[in-house]
Amino acid sequence: MVPLWMYLVVSAAVFCIGVYGVLARRNAVAILMSVELMLNAVNINLLAFWRYVAPQNMAGQAFAAFVFVVAAAEAAVGLAIVIAVYRNRRSVIVEDVNLLRG
Amino acid sequence: MEPFDLLQSLPAIAPIIGLTITAIVVLALDLALPESQRRNIALVTAASLFATAAIMLAFWMPNADTEGLYWGGMIRYDILTWVFSVTVIIGAAITALLTIDVVGLNRRGEFYLVLVVSTLGACLITGAADLIMVFLGLETVTIPLYVLAAFRRDDKRSSESGMKYFLFGSFASAILLYGLSLMYGFTGHTNLYAIAEYMQTDAFQVNLIPVLIAIALIVVGFAFKISAAPFHFWTPDVYEGAPTPVTAFLSVASKAASFALLIRFALTAFPPSLAINGAEVQLFWTNLAAALAVISLIIGNILALAQKNIKRLLAYSSIAQAGYTLIGVASLAGDGRETAVAGIAYYMLMYTFTNLLAFGAVIVFSNATGKEDIKDFAGLSHRSPWLALGMTIGLLSLAGVPPAAGFFGKYFLFQAAVQSGLTWLALFGILMSIVALYYYLVIIKVMYVDKSEDADKPITISPVYGWTLGVVSLAIVLLGSFAVQPVFNWVLQGAQMLFANL
Numbered sequence: 001m002v003p004l005w006m007y008l009v010v011s012a013a014v015f016c017i018g019v020y021g022v023l024a025r026r027n028a029v030a031i032l033m034s035v036e037l038m039l040n041a042v043n044i045n046l047l048a049f050w051r052y053v054a055p056q057n058m059a060g061q062a063f064a065a066f067v068f069v070v071a072a073a074e075a076a077v078g079l080a081i082v083i084a085v086y087r088n089r090r091s092v093i094v095e096d097v098n099l100l101r102g
Numbered sequence: 103m104e105p106f107d108l109l110q111s112l113p114a115i116a117p118i119i120g121l122t123i124t125a126i127v128v129l130a131l132d133l134a135l136p137e138s139q140r141r142n143i144a145l146v147t148a149a150s151l152f153a154t155a156a157i158m159l160a161f162w163m164p165n166a167d168t169e170g171l172y173w174g175g176m177i178r179y180d181i182l183t184w185v186f187s188v189t190v191i192i193g194a195a196i197t198a199l200l201t202i203d204v205v206g207l208n209r210r211g212e213f214y215l216v217l218v219v220s221t222l223g224a225c226l227i228t229g230a231a232d233l234i235m236v237f238l239g240l241e242t243v244t245i246p247l248y249v250l251a252a253f254r255r256d257d258k259r260s261s262e263s264g265m266k267y268f269l270f271g272s273f274a275s276a277i278l279l280y281g282l283s284l285m286y287g288f289t290g291h292t293n294l295y296a297i298a299e300y301m302q303t304d305a306f307q308v309n310l311i312p313v314l315i316a317i318a319l320i321v322v323g324f325a326f327k328i329s330a331a332p333f334h335f336w337t338p339d340v341y342e343g344a345p346t347p348v349t350a351f352l353s354v355a356s357k358a359a360s361f362a363l364l365i366r367f368a369l370t371a372f373p374p375s376l377a378i379n380g381a382e383v384q385l386f387w388t389n390l391a392a393a394l395a396v397i398s399l400i401i402g403n404i405l406a407l408a409q410k411n412i413k414r415l416l417a418y419s420s421i422a423q424a425g426y427t428l429i430g431v432a433s434l435a436g437d438g439r440e441t442a443v444a445g446i447a448y449y450m451l452m453y454t455f456t457n458l459l460a461f462g463a464v465i466v467f468s469n470a471t472g473k474e475d476i477k478d479f480a481g482l483s484h485r486s487p488w489l490a491l492g493m494t495i496g497l498l499s500l501a502g503v504p505p506a507a508g509f510f511g512k513y514f515l516f517q518a519a520v521q522s523g524l525t526w527l528a529l530f531g532i533l534m535s536i537v538a539l540y541y542y543l544v545i546i547k548v549m550y551v552d553k554s555e556d557a558d559k560p561i562t563i564s565p566v567y568g569w570t571l572g573v574v575s576l577a578i579v580l581l582g583s584f585a586v587q588p589v590f591n592w593v594l595q596g597a598q599m600l601f602a603n604l
């Protein structure tokens with residue numbers, strides 16, 4: 001069987017790619033996608049821990065299901081906001097959206 | 103586990119039931135009322151929220167017999183939950199009243215709906231005792247706030263502020279969540295109290311380093327939510343761009359709820375008695391909180407000096423206020439821990455009133471003039487003496503000048519820091535409040551001394567705003583004088599109940 005640490009390494013790698021994406025990408029939709037990657041890393045973690053550490057109760061699985069639900073809600077709201085910004089300025093590049101500063 | 107008893111479990115979610123009913127009523131009113139009467143939805147929302155808070159305090163006060171974990175360990179029912187829930191609900195009610203004449207928001211039933219749902223999330227996290235509930239509650243607070251910040255979707259600034267809040271907020275949530283998933287992994291439990299119990303046993307054999315990484319991730323996530331430096335980048339932009347009532351709400355509600363959660367999380371999952379491989383874990387997070395407090399105080403207070411827009415100034419001031427409150431968090435482990443919990447609760451209560459008063463005055467002013475710069479406030483004492491007085495009370499309370507409530511708020515936090523042996527932190531906080539006094543006094547000087555060309559154009563305050571701001575000002579002065587003793591005793595009782603269970 002695949003040992004637990006391998007799952008954790010994959011999860012940590014996916015999480016780091018997500019963090020890098022959020023910090024390095026300039027497109028709001030790409031940042032949103034990177035956040036989704038981070039959430040998926042969390043789900044890998046939760047399910048791996050559930051299977052290896054506490055398979056007797058379902059808390060880990062339930063937690064992962066809630067993470068899906070919230071991620072979907074967050075993406076829905078986020079994309080709606082990105083569309084609103086796009087309608088106002090014809091751009092979703094974060095650096096172009098810079099009225100507020102000082 | 104005890105058998106499920108519905109009637110006993112209901113009080114634990116009383117505020118949530120009240121808020122759900124309010125949300126449904128608001129939605130139905132939005133459909134039923136014609137456009138000309140929709141302004142009244144604000145009054146209905148505020149009345150239902152005040153009623154919810156009153157019923158909670160009158161009938162469903164937790165006591166030593168009834169406090170405990172309910173709903174399968176998801177929610178903790180105790181006085182501390184009640185203090186923070188009431189704070190947030192009253193904050194939301196005042197926000198609804200302050201929205202009543204704001205064009206573009208006041209006749210939109212969905213605005214009040216989203217406001218109430220966000221409050222509901224805040225009530226959930228004040229009592230959250232399970233990792234799943236912590237995450238779900240935090241998202242129930244923040245996702246509606248993204249919507250509220252971008253509520254004027256045709257306005258470039260509002261949609262920009264919503265986007266920035268969304269990007270930073272969802273990033274912070276993901277970081278926090280990764281920390282929570284590690285916590286679950288170490289222990290195999292999602293309940294905070296079960297986690298704490300498990301970590302004290304010999305079965306818990308995890309190295310110190312991964313635990314510290316998990317704590318650091320969680321603290322970073324919380325620091326974003328309470329806008330503590332160096333995780334504050336979003337704060338000024340979001341505060342400036344969002345519609346002012348939304349700024350007022352998000353500066354108090356999400357902050358108060360996040361601090362409630364932070365206290366419970368830190369004290370429950372990583373209590374002072376916890377030691378891993380002989381190292382005391384609590385030292386790690388109290389030092390982290392002290393560092394965040396120092397950075398927030400410096401950045402918030404110094405950058406506020408240079409601001410020209412009043413909402414940006416209040417944004418930096420709110421970063422500084424998070425710094426003061428973090429002094430309380432840093433004192434949670436020492437001898438002053440009960441004072442610290444009570445001090446944080448009192449600070450958040452008085453901060454809710456104070457910030458809503460300051461933002462309320464800004465709302466009235468910009469409704470009348472359409473301007474938000476500090477220099478536009480010149481001559482306000484002639485144009486509307488009462489508005490200038492209300493703003494002055496708010497600013498003095500933020501600065502911590504007696505008899506306004508801010509003085510006792512800071513006093514209790516500094517007292518807790520001294521009792522916990524963090525005298526240097528208390529001294530630093532006092533030093534920084536002197537810096538802060540300067541930029542608050544500058545606004546008061548502009549209002550009372552500076553002349554403006556519009557001095558002969560009086561600003562009228564509508565009755566709803568007059569009553570709201572008047573009552574809030576009175577509450578601030580009372581909280582700084584006669585009401586200190588009973589209110590502080592109440593929150594101290596909550597703090598003692600919290601520690602009795604550790």
